Amino acid sequence: MIQHIINKNETASPVSREMAGLKEYFPQCFNSQGEFDIDKFREAIQPQVDVTREGRSYDFLGKSYARMLSSLDTTTVIRPDTEHNAKPENANSENIYISGDNLDALHHLTKSYAGQVKCIYIDPPYNTGTDGFVYNDKFKFTAEELEKKLSISPDEAEKIIAMTSGHRASHAAWLTFMMPRLQLARDLLSKDGVIFISIDDNEQANLKLLCDYLFGEENGIGPIIQNKLNSKNDTLNIQKNHEFIYCYRRSQVVKGGKLSATLGRQSFAEKTVFKEGDKYFYLNDPITTRGEGGTLNSRENLGYTFYYHPETKDVKVLEDYDKELAKTSNDESVVYADNLDLINAGYIAIRPPRVRGNLGAWTWEMDRAKDSPELMVKKLSGSDSYTIVKRTFISEDDVFEKDGTLKYIKETISNSKSIIEFSTNDGTTTLNEIMEKSGLFNNPKNVSMLEYLISLVDGKDFTVVDFFGGSSSTAHAIMNLNAADEGSRKFILVQLPEKISSTKAAYKAGYRTIDEIGMERIKRAAKKIKEENPLFAGDLGFKHYTLEEVPQNTLDKLETFDPNVILSTDDTLNMFGRDTVLETWLVNDGYGLGAKTQDVVLDKYHATLCGRHLYLTDADFTEDAMTALVDRYQSDPAFNPDCIVLFGYSFGHNAKDMLEKNKPTINLVKDKNIIIDVRY
Numbered sequence: 311m312i313q314h315i316i317n318k319n320e321t322a323s324p325v326s327r328e329m330a331g332l333k334e335y336f337p338q339c340f341n342s343q344g345e346f347d348i349d350k351f352r353e354a355i356q357p358q359v360d361v362t363r364e365g366r367s368y369d370f371l372g373k374s375y376a377r378m379l380s381s382l383d384t385t386t387v388i389r390p391d392t393e394h395n396a397k398p399e400n401a402n403s404e405n406i407y408i409s410g411d412n413l414d415a416l417h418h419l420t421k422s423y424a425g426q427v428k429c430i431y432i433d434p435p436y437n438t439g440t441d442g443f444v445y446n447d448k449f450k451f452t453a454e455e456l457e458k459k460l461s462i463s464p465d466e467a468e469k470i471i472a473m474t475s476g477h478r479a480s481h482a483a484w485l486t487f488m489m490p491r492l493q494l495a496r497d498l499l500s501k502d503g504v505i506f507i508s509i510d511d512n513e514q515a516n517l518k519l520l521c522d523y524l525f526g527e528e529n530g531i532g533p534i535i536q537n538k539l540n541s542k543n544d545t546l547n548i549q550k551n552h553e554f555i556y557c558y559r560r561s562q563v564v565k566g567g568k569l570s571a572t573l574g575r576q577s578f579a580e581k582t583v584f585k586e587g588d589k590y591f592y593l594n595d596p597i598t599t600r601g602e603g604g605t606l607n608s609r610e611n612l613g614y615t616f617y618y619h620p621e622t623k624d625v626k627v628l629e630d631y632d633k634e635l636a637k638t639s640n641d642e643s644v645v646y647a648d649n650l651d652l653i654n655a656g657y658i659a660i661r662p663p664r665v666r667g668n669l670g671a672w673t674w675e676m677d678r679a680k681d682s683p684e685l686m687v688k689k690l691s692g693s694d695s696y697t698i699v700k701r702t703f704i705s706e707d708d709v710f711e712k713d714g715t716l717k718y719i720k721e722t723i724s725n726s727k728s729i730i731e732f733s734t735n736d737g738t739t740t741l742n743e744i745m746e747k748s749g750l751f752n753n754p755k756n757v758s759m760l761e762y763l764i765s766l767v768d769g770k771d772f773t774v775v776d777f778f779g780g781s782s783s784t785a786h787a788i789m790n791l792n793a794a795d796e797g798s799r800k801f802i803l804v805q806l807p808e809k810i811s812s813t814k815a816a817y818k819a820g821y822r823t824i825d826e827i828g829m830e831r832i833k834r835a836a837k838k839i840k841e842e843n844p845l846f847a848g849d850l851g852f853k854h855y856t857l858e859e860v861p862q863n864t865l866d867k868l869e870t871f872d873p874n875v876i877l878s879t880d881d882t883l884n885m886f887g888r889d890t891v892l893e894t895w896l897v898n899d900g901y902g903l904g905a906k907t908q909d910v911v912l913d914k915y916h917a918t919l920c921g922r923h924l925y926l927t928d929a930d931f932t933e934d935a936m937t938a939l940v941d942r943y944q945s946d947p948a949f950n951p952d953c954i955v956l957f958g959y960s961f962g963h964n965a966k967d968m969l970e971k972n973k974p975t976i977n978l979v980k981d982k983n984i985i986i987d988v989r990y
Contacts, residue, residue, distance in 0.1 A: 326381035372486030377845035380490035384417040391854035403851035410778040411856025416494035499560035574723040583716035606669035733760035749815035760787035770797030779805035782828035913937035924951035929960035
């Protein structure tokens, strides 16, 4: 499979991904040679009505290179941490931790999780000039290769080589680094998915333009400003007490013909319940408003009066005022004329309360208020005055008793404020406490802030991805949330195993790479959550995988491999490892990390079954194994894989020919066309 990817990458271009999408949705725009016809495409999307379109280009040095990187498939393999993953707390966990380059990880993840991730949070490098960010990627293209691949000038090719070789940080380098990662992140999001990106002033303007380009301006939900609650005088002119959290959705979601909210803050309030006959209800706010539109001058139709008899509880709704005078006057004695018959009969006039000295207005139309059982007269506490409130009727089944009083839990969904207050110092304090050591990681995110952001996403059972995992604050937040509301949220974290300097406190504490800190933090947080919530039975483990580049000596073997020579199982699988080959294939085929597999014994040969794929990795596939495979297809109705995958380095021509010759027999039994997929 790695050899296939290497060959495919040789022909990749900056528009490979886009062209693949066009082929899927606009096949009529490609000729028989697979060449794209722009005129046919214009015709396909030409609207019926001529419109004038206005647009702008978005360019930066390295943009074409960044687009190409999103098209280049990863040549890494996925090595499972079998010892860690087999531990009881991790064996059935759906949480994932990946040690490796996040661009490689995103390429792998899109093969199994595209369109399935509801929330992404990332805290990328800020490019402050002091945060150590330089773009030094692993793709060692020559200037001549870039000229050809990107159709650019020699001068531009040289600039890109310099920019991506770690010589210096720049805005263009940061954008080139971020663009392919955000492009792949967008592919991961579900239709109702959302991404949160923390950033500061150094790149926030560039980030917004990039996200507008990748996600579409219409999908920008807006920046949330984090007040960091720090009073550090760290700049010459204006203190930087804030950061930005940019929020973009994958697409607009329309329900019932209306645009549906992507974010919503769920909250619960305990309401006192009242009983009237066999009906139960709780009280809401008065049917008034204190806003600009709440005056009678602006809403002259909503000044009617409720006449209420305190003893009989009778209510009459009358229009007892002059609507024309109501438009200009705020003198109640001039605008209103009391119904003296009702007043003399013991009724009390209840009118809208004043708004900043002006006569007020109700929020309900009079006709609706007259006959509604939802409205109720309520006496104001500590006063002889009354107001009109709306009551909400509820089912008796939802009512419970607490301290002798009937109660009801009301769930509400509200939107987020644009400014939120979460201290950066609290993020450091939380990490120090959980790790029992200070100075392990600079500027860890506030866990409570991440809980807040994730709680804005609807539901309790979805996957959250963070591909700048850092100290694993995101994983900590998700486990906290699940313990608090019995949710089943899952996380996928990615962190580069960046080496720690021997002068750092983390190195002296025994950590050699950043991902070691992140994984240890998850373990400690899980232990603390379990101790504080002994009845919580949710997922507090994680499976660990490492992305590994194929060594050069292995690549050399692949280049010189002779399919006529059958290698031993040890010679072939030791190049990668059986578990590594299978895990990489399973993700490539869409089954995800940690997919459940079944061992299939064919005589003495062991194959692996997952879904519709049967994987053959070992070299010793004999005629007896072939006979057993055909018998299994014939005798077991539940055994129905339609794709047999071979590890090409383990199989010579004889074994492949044997499978091909028996393929018609299997096809006849199962009434399908079995695919034999040889991978290198």
